[in-house]
Amino acid sequence: SYELTQPPSVSVSPGQTASITCSGDKLGHKYASWFQQRPGQSPVLVIYQDNKRPSGIPERFSGSNSGNTATLTISGTQAMDEADYYCQAWDRSTVVFGGGTKLTVL
Amino acid sequence: QVQLVQSGAEVKKPGASVKVSCTASGYTFIKYYIHWMRQAPGQGLEWMGIINPSGGNTTYAQKFQGRVTMTRDTSTSTVYMELSSLKSDDTAVYSCARGGTVPAGGWIDPWGQGTLVTVSS
Numbered sequence: 132s133y134e135l136t137q138p139p140s141v142s143v144s145p146g147q148t149a150s151i152t153c154s155g156d157k158l159g160h161k162y163a164s165w166f167q168q169r170p171g172q173s174p175v176l177v178i179y180q181d182n183k184r185p186s187g188i189p190e191r192f193s194g195s196n197s198g199n200t201a202t203l204t205i206s207g208t209q210a211m212d213e214a215d216y217y218c219q220a221w222d223r224s225t226v227v228f229g230g231g232t233k234l235t236v237l
Numbered sequence: 238q239v240q241l242v243q244s245g246a247e248v249k250k251p252g253a254s255v256k257v258s259c260t261a262s263g264y265t266f267i268k269y270y271i272h273w274m275r276q277a278p279g280q281g282l283e284w285m286g287i288i289n290p291s292g293g294n295t296t297y298a299q300k301f302q303g304r305v306t307m308t309r310d311t312s313t314s315t316v317y318m319e320l321s322s323l324k325s326d327d328t329a330v331y332s333c334a335r336g337g338t339v340p341a342g343g344w345i346d347p348w349g350q351g352t353l354v355t356v357s358s
Contacts, residue, residue, distance in 0.1 A: 132299075164344050166282075173332060173351055174282065179344035217282050224296050224341045226272065226284040 133222035135229035142235045149205040151232045153218030156199060163201035164219045165194060167212075168231075174217065178203060210236050239263040241271075241333050241349035248355045254321040257352045259333035266314040267291040270336035272345055273307060273318045275329040283329075287336060288316055296340065323356045330354075 135155045143149035153163060163181050166174035176185050178194035181201065191206045201220075205212055213236045218229040244258040259271065273285040286297035288307040295307045301320070309316045316333060330351040337343015 162342065166345075173348040174334075175348075176344060176346035179346070185346060219282075219345065221341055225298060226287070226345070228274075228282040228284060231281040 133220075133225075133227050135218055135220060135227055137216075137218060137229040137232045139230070140233045140235065142237060143205075143208045145210060145236055146207055149208045149212070149234055149236075151203045151205075151216050151218075151234065153201040153203075153229045154199055155201075155220065155227075158199050158201055158220060159197045161196075161220045161222070163194065163196045165192075165201075165203045166217045166219065168215045168217065170214075177216075205234075208234075208236055212236060239335060239347055241335060241347060243331075243333060243349040243352045246353040246355070248357065249323050251324055251356055251358055253323050253356075254319055255323060255354050256317055256319040257331050257333075257354070258315050258317050259349050260313065260315045261290075261335070262314065264335075267311060268338055270338070270340065270343070271307075271309075271316045272334045272336050273305075273331065274334065275331045276351075277326070277329040280329075285318070285331075287340070289340065290314075290316060294340075320354075323354075325356050328354065328356045 165178040167177045168174040177192045181196040182194045193204045215231050217231045288295045290309045306319045332351045334345045334348040
């Protein structure tokens with residue numbers, strides 16, 4: 132079955148740029164989405180179709196996808212961005228999630 | 238605005254079944270697929286399957302085949318997820334979310350508030 136691999140944790144200083152990767156076989160041939168999940172809350176879509184932001188998502192969130200890796204980039208990271216982040220892609224007719232990355236802003 | 242509201246928390250004994258509801262509002266119910274996911278305590282997101290509210294056809298993750306049933310009631314804009322033969326490791330928050338207008342592809346947004354299902358003897 133198809134797998135997406137994320138680093139368990141990423142740390143960033145406030146105001147700096149955070150990058151979270153998601154790896155999968157030929158992932159660049161698929162669309163990748165990214166979800167933010169704060170503690171005790173439901174996931175929120177922050178990037179879809181590799182690099183599109185839903186309405187209401189700040190411009191500091193951006194995405195890219197090429198080769199075997201999709202990347203979520205958060206520019207000018209704020210304390211409120213501290214959360215778990217999950218990548219997601221479709222494999223044929225099923226949905227696959229990455230294992231999640233805990234972003235710590237310190 | 239698009240909203241998905243789920244039923245309340247459940248406590249079930251091992252071997253029992255649970256049925257969680259998800260009521261949609263703010264859009265044309267039959268136009269968009271609905272996904273079901275779950276998240277065990279401290280764990281990641283796990284996709285369970287998808288239902289087409291228009292025709293009722295479903296696709297289930299292989300892991301849950303034979304144990305999960307997704308149905309819908311178009312008169313109330315509600316979809317249901319029933320999971321049978323519950324075990325302790327089925328303890329999780331179960332969430333519905335709106336998908337796209339085609340069976341595969343499309344993005345998943347928004348999510349319901351989640352329903353905690355606890356399986357304990």
